[in-house]
Amino acid sequence: MSDEKKFAGYICTGCGIGERLDSSQLEMIATREGKMQSCKQHEMLCSSEGVQMIRDDISSEGASHIMIAACSRRAKVEAFNFPEVAMTRANLREGVIWVRPDAPEHQETTQEMADDYIRMACAELRSLKLPHASGEQSLNKTILVVGGGITGMTAALESAAAGYPVHIVEKQGALGGQAAGYAKAIPTRSPYKEPRDTGVAEMIAAIEASGLITVHLNSTVAKTAGAPGRFNVDIATESGAVSNETFGAIIQATGFKLYDPSNLQQYGYSSSPDIVTNAELEKLVKAAAGGPVKRPSDGKEVKAVAFVQNVGQSSSEEGQLSYHSGIGDLIAIKQAMYFKDQNSDCDTTILFNNLRTPGAAGEDFYRAGQEKMITFSKAQVSEVVPGDSLEVKFQDLILDEETSMQADLVVLDVGMMPNSGPDPYAVPIVIDEKAEAASETPRAPTVTVDSILNLDYRQGTDLPHLKNGFTDSHFICFPYETRRTGIYAAGPLRRPMDMRQAQDDAAGAAMKAIQAAENAGKGMAAHPRAGDLSFPSFRMDGCTQCKRCTVECPFGAINEDEKGYPLFNESRCRRCGTCMGACPVRVISFENYSVESVNQQIKNVEVPEEFDEKPRILVLACENDAYPALDQAGMNGVEINPWARVIPVRCLGSVSLSWITDSLNSGYDGIVLMGCAKGDDYQCHFVRGSAMAHERMDKVGDTLSSLNLEPERVVVYEVAITDIERAPKLINDMAETVEKIGLSPFKF
Amino acid sequence: MSDLNSAMTERYHNSFLKEVEANVEEGEWVKMCMQCGVCAGSCPLGNAWEHTPQKLFMMIRAGKREAVLSSDAMWMCTSCYNCIARCPRGLPITHIMHGLAHYAKRLGLVPKNQPTAQFSQIFWDNLMKKGRVNELKLGLAIYFKDGFGQGIKNALANKQLGQNMMKAKRMNAMEFFGGHSIKDTGGLQKMIKKAQEIEDAKIQGNS
Secondary structure, three states: OOOOOOOEEEEOOOHHHHHOOHHHHHHHHHHOOOOOOHHHHEOOHHHHHHHHHHHHHHHHOOOOEEEEEOOOOOOOOOOOOOOOOEEEEEEHHHHHHOOOOOOHHHHHHHHHHHHHHHHHHHHHOOOOOOOOOOOOOOOOOOEEEEEEEHHHHHHHHHHOOOOOEEEEOOOOOOOOOOHHHOOOOOOOOOOOOOOOOOOOOHHHHHHHHHHOOOEEOOEEEEEEEEEEEEEEOOOOOOOEEEEEEOOOOEEEEEEEEEOHHOOOOHOOOOOOOOOEHHHHHHHHHHHHOOOOOOOOOOOOOOOOOEEEEEOOOOOOOOOOOOOOOOHHHHHHHHHHHHHHOOOOOOOEEEEEOOOOOOOHHHHHHHHHHHOOOOOEEEEEEEEEEEOOOEEEEEOOOOOOOOEEEEEEEEEEEEOOEOOOOOOOOEEEEEOHHHHHHHOOOOOOOOOOOOOOEEEOOOOOOOEEEEEEOOEEOOOOOOOOOOOOOOEEEEEEEEOOHHHHHHHEEEEEEHHHHHHHHHHHEEEOOOOOOOOOOOOOOOOOHHOOOOHHHHHHHHOOEEEEOOOEEOOOOOOOHOOOOOOHHHHHOOOOEOOOOOHHHHHHHHHHHOOOHHHHHOOEEEEEEOOOOOOHHHHHHHOOOOOOOOOOEEEEEEEEHHHHHHHHHHHHHHOEEEEEEEOOOOOOOOOOOOOOOHHHHHHHOOOHHHHHOOOOHHHHEEEEOOOOOOOEEEEEEHHHHHHHHHHHHHOOOOOO | OHHHHHHHHOOOOOOOHHHHHHHHHOHHHHOOOOOOOOHHHHOOOHHHHHOOHHHHHHHHOOOOOOHHHOHHHHOOOOOOOOOHHHHOOOOOOHHHHHHHHHHHHHHOOOOOHHHHHHHHHHHHHHHHHHHOOOHHHHHHHHOOOOOOOHHHHHHHHHHHHHHHHHHHOOOOOHHHHHOOOOHHHHHHHHHHHHHHHHHHHHHHHOO
16 A cells, blocks of 8 residues: 555445435535545445445555444444554434434434534544554563462463463462461352362462463562563562563462451450461361361360451441451351361351351352351450450340350451552542542551562552552453553452452453453553554654653553653553643644544534524543443434534543633534543543543633633533433533523634 | 250250250241341231240340240231241241240240130130030130139120121020030040150150
C-alpha cells in the first residue's frame, strides 16, 4: 500500500436506513463536505457482497481510509473488520433512526442528525492514522510467580500446564505457605461432609516433577523494572546472592497474614497458652498426628473446646478489621470435627453471632457438623477468663441471658489481612479535603509493609490498594487485573478467600498473565482494549514537564526521565487516554484517537443559527458503558432528543478540557459527559479515568463563568451499561434545560 | 416416676441433648435446628407460649433440662403443622413438641394444673373404660375438674350448647348410665397394657 491517503465512504441503506433517510443527500455530504474521494451506497453493506465491495476497493483502488455509515461501531464488528486501513463508523441505525420516531414532522431533524454523523465520521477519518505496533515489543513467555503458597503453586502449575515456563519466588525455606501448616482443609467435593487433605504435598511433588518450573526458596524480589514482555527482575536470596531474570508477566500470590488478637484484652489471648488462634490450632492438631489434641499449657487432653467466632472482625472499633473474612465459620466447623472425629464425647461449642458458611460446601458442611453433635450457640462472647479451666462468658442471643461455659481450650477466629505490600497511593495524590473529613471510618490495621515487588516505577513500588489493603481490581468485571499492567494479583491479597477459591483465582490469573505476555509480544494492549495496537505518542518539544500525565496515569505506564520529561512504557499502557485528557498543552495523542480527531468531529457538526431554534447538545459518552447503553436504548426504541450529537470516547478520563471550551465557543448549547461509576465501587474500566474526569470537570464552572455561560450547560454523569432508560433521559433533560435557560449566545 | 427422672438425670448428667435424642420421639432432629426462628414466627399461638420451638431447641442444647421439661410450651401445640411445613431444615417440629410433652409426663415434670395435660388424662381415662369416647361423661368430667361449684357454673354457661347437641342427636343423656362400648373392652386394655410394658422397658433400659 502506498503512503498516499485515499478516502472512501460507504453508506448502508439496509435496516430501514434507506427508507428513513435521504441517502443521496448523505452521499453528497460525504463527498462534498466530508471530502471522501469516493462514496458508495449498498443495500446491505454487512452482507458478503457489501464487504467484498469494500475489500476490492482497499486492494485494487488503494483505499486507505474508509468511512462506514451504517449501524453502531459496536455492531457487525466481524463483517467490518479491515485491520489494514483506518476506519470510522457513522452510527445511522442505533444512533439516528432507531432513537427517532418515524413521522413526517420529525423527518427534517432526523435527516439533520444523520447528516451531522456523516460529517463527523468523515472529519474524524481525516485526522486518523492506521495504528502500528511500536516495534519495542518482545515476546517472553516466562511467568514469574511471587509467593509459593496454595495460590502461587496453583498459578505455577496452571501456567506450566499451558506450556509456559515459570519461576516461583518464595520467601520461606519451603513451598506450601500457610496451608502447609494445616491438618486438613474444608471439603470441595460432594457430599461435603468430611474435611479433606490439603493437597500441599501433591502440589509440591508436581512442581518438583515439572521441567518448566524453577523454584527460588528463601528468596525475595529485590527489584522489578521494565514492562510486560520485558520485566527485568532481581531475585535476592537470603544468602545475599542476586540473580537476574526476565519475564513476560508477573503473578503476585503473596497471600495473607492473620490478625493478631493480642490487643483485644477480653479474649485473653496473651494471658493463657490455651487460648489460641485458628491457625495455631491447626498446628496443635497436626502435632497430635491423629491422637487426642493436647492443650499447650499442661499437655492435658482437650475434652471441651470453645470456638469464639468473629474475633476483631466486622468491627467499627479502632484497630480491628472492618470486614469479615467470610470463611472463619467453615474453618471452625472443620476444626470442631477434628475433635469430634477423634473423640465423639469431646464437647465442641461454636459461639457465633452470624454464622456464615458460603460456597458450595457451606450448608452441607454445616449440617454435617450438626450431625456430629457440634453445639452451635448464637452468642456474643464478652470475656475469656484464663485459668486451669477457661471460662468463656457470653450473652446467649437466643435465650437472651448472660451465661458462661468451661473449656480446656479456646480457639479464636481471627480474620485474614492481605499481604499486599505498601500502597503506592497511601498518601493521596489529589487531596480531597471534603472527602477526607467526611470519611470517619476507622482505618483497618495495615500489614507491614516491606515492599514485595520493588517496582522501579515512578508511581510506587507495589500494586495499588483499593480498600483495607486489598489490591485494586474490579471484583466482577476484571478480577485479576491490577493497576499495573502485566502484573496480576491472585488469592487472598485480592479479598479473603479459602483454598478452593484461591486455586480458582490462581488459574484465572495464570490465564491473564499468559495473555498479557502474548499480547506484549505483539505490541497489543491488555484488557479492556485487548488487541489495540495504538499507543500514545508524546510531542516532546511542546511538553512543559508538568508531570500530570505521569501522575494521573492509572496504570503507572509513564515514568520520568532525569529531566522530568515523560518516559513512556508502551506495554504497560492500557490505551485509555487519561494522559491525553490530563495534558494541558495537548502534546499526547494516539494514531487513531487524539484531541484533534474529536475536535474535528465537534467542529464539523453544523450548528444552526440562533433564529433556527435548533440547539445542539454534545454528548461525550464512554465507549465501555455509556455508549453501549445508548445503543441498547436504540434497540429498545427509547427516544433521544434530535439536538444531541454523541461522540464515543475511550474513557471519560481522556476528555480534554479543550473539547469543552471549543464546543461552547462554537455555539453548542449544552454538554453531557457520561462516564462509568467512580469511587470505591467503581465500574470505570480504567479504574481512575472516570474519577479523574470528574475532578477535572469540577473546575469547568470557572470556564463557563468566564464565558458568561450558565453552569448547568455542562453536566457530568456516572452511567452504567444497564442505564438504558436513564442515559437517553439525561440527554433529554439537557434539552429541557437548554429550553429553559435559552440558546447559547455563541452562535455565529 | 421421679425415680425415673433422677435416673435419667444421672445417666445423661451433662448432655440433655443426648437424653432427648435417646428418649424423645424424633428427638434426634433437635441438633439439626439452625435457629432461624421460622417456626417461632409461623406458630399461630406463638405469642401465648412460654417458649417457642426455636427457644426450646436452644435450651435443650444449652442443657436446661428442668426448664425444658417443666415448660408448658409443648402442651400448647395445636398440631396445626405450620412449623413443619415451613422449617427449612425439615425438622418434624410438631412431633418433637408432642414427644417432649410425652417425655415430661413420663418423668412427672408436667406443670401442675396444665389444662391440656389434664384434658389429655381425662380423655385417656374415658377412652380406656369402654374403648369409645363417652361425650357426656367427658364433658362433665372436664366441667367438674376444678370442683363442684365451678362445675355447675361451667355446665350452666354451656347449657345451650348441650341442649343443641341433644336435639341434633350428637349427645345422649342415657350415656350417663354406662354408655356405649366396643365389643371386647378387655382385649383393648390388654393390648394397651402390653404396649405400655414394651415402652416402659425401653425407657428403663435407657435410664
